[in-house]
Amino acid sequence: DTGVSQDPRHKITKRGQNVTFRCDPISEHNRLYWYRQTLGQGPEFLTYFQNEAQLEKSRLLSDRFSAERPKGSFSTLEIQRTEQGDSAMYLCASSPIAGGRKTGANVLTFGAGSRLTVL
Amino acid sequence: GESVGLHLPTLSVQEGDNSIINCAYSNSASDYFIWYKQESGKGPQFIIDIRSNMDKRQGQRVTVLLNKTVKHLSLQIAATQPGDSAVYFCAETRYNFNKFYFGSGTKLNVKP
Numbered sequence: 001d002t003g004v005s006q007d008p009r010h011k012i013t014k015r016g017q018n019v020t021f022r023c024d025p026i027s028e029h030n031r032l033y034w035y036r037q038t039l040g041q042g043p044e045f046l047t048y049f050q051n052e053a054q055l056e057k058s059r060l061l062s063d064r065f066s067a068e069r070p071k072g073s074f075s076t077l078e079i080q081r082t083e084q085g086d087s088a089m090y091l092c093a094s095s096p097i098a099g100g101r102k103t104g105a106n107v108l109t110f111g112a113g114s115r116l117t118v119l
Numbered sequence: 120g121e122s123v124g125l126h127l128p129t130l131s132v133q134e135g136d137n138s139i140i141n142c143a144y145s146n147s148a149s150d151y152f153i154w155y156k157q158e159s160g161k162g163p164q165f166i167i168d169i170r171s172n173m174d175k176r177q178g179q180r181v182t183v184l185l186n187k188t189v190k191h192l193s194l195q196i197a198a199t200q201p202g203d204s205a206v207y208f209c210a211e212t213r214y215n216f217n218k219f220y221f222g223s224g225t226k227l228n229v230k231p
Binding site: 004033035040041042043044045048056091093106107108109110111112113 | 127151153155160161162163164165168208210212218219220221222223224
């Protein structure tokens with residue numbers, strides 16, 4: 001297993017276009033997260049899945065954003081009608097189902113991210 | 120390491136010295152904390168974690184200290200090396216581990 005893979009690594013698009021990012025988590029991980037990171041800031045939570053179920057969405061995730069994890073494996077994050085404010089790094093992370101209170105049991109493993117630039 | 124808009128707090132240290140990176144968290148209900156390292160162009164990488172029932176935890180060249188009274192976390196890096204240059208984030212989570220909240224980060228510069 002090569003860890004969490006994200007594709008594409010970089011995407012430049014014009015305002016108003018749709019973009020889609022893909023994430024392939026670590027195969028045995030049940031949980032998959034999407035975060036957004038802007039320059040000089042820490043990652044901000046967008047949404048997460050447990051298997052194929054999307055269990056929580058942030059207020060940051062407007063109706064132009066949609067995420068899916070149809071078979072509980074890979075996930076896609078689509079942004080419709082992109083705006084310049086959508087320019088950011090979109091990070092995917094996965095983890096095993098919460099392993100209780102033991103240290104190390106709930107660590108998020110991140111991919112390298114997909115950088116979006118909206119012109 | 121409090122955020123000041125787009126400008127990350129920066130810590131500059133000499134190679135071989137010890138580094139201390141600080142993080143304040145806001146929610147007293149947080150009970151699990153992780154330090155991540157992020158190099159330019161890469162995703163955050165796990166360094167060390169700590170549960171709220173612990174005050175200190177040590178790894179290889181790194182130590183995390185947790186002070187629940189003042190809601191403060193620190194990461195100590197011993198004998199800092201050029202490869203330690205990166206942005207460091209603390210992350211906290213609460214009971215159900217559903218999502219982690221990240222601080223704004225501290226940039227560590229290691230001078231040779």
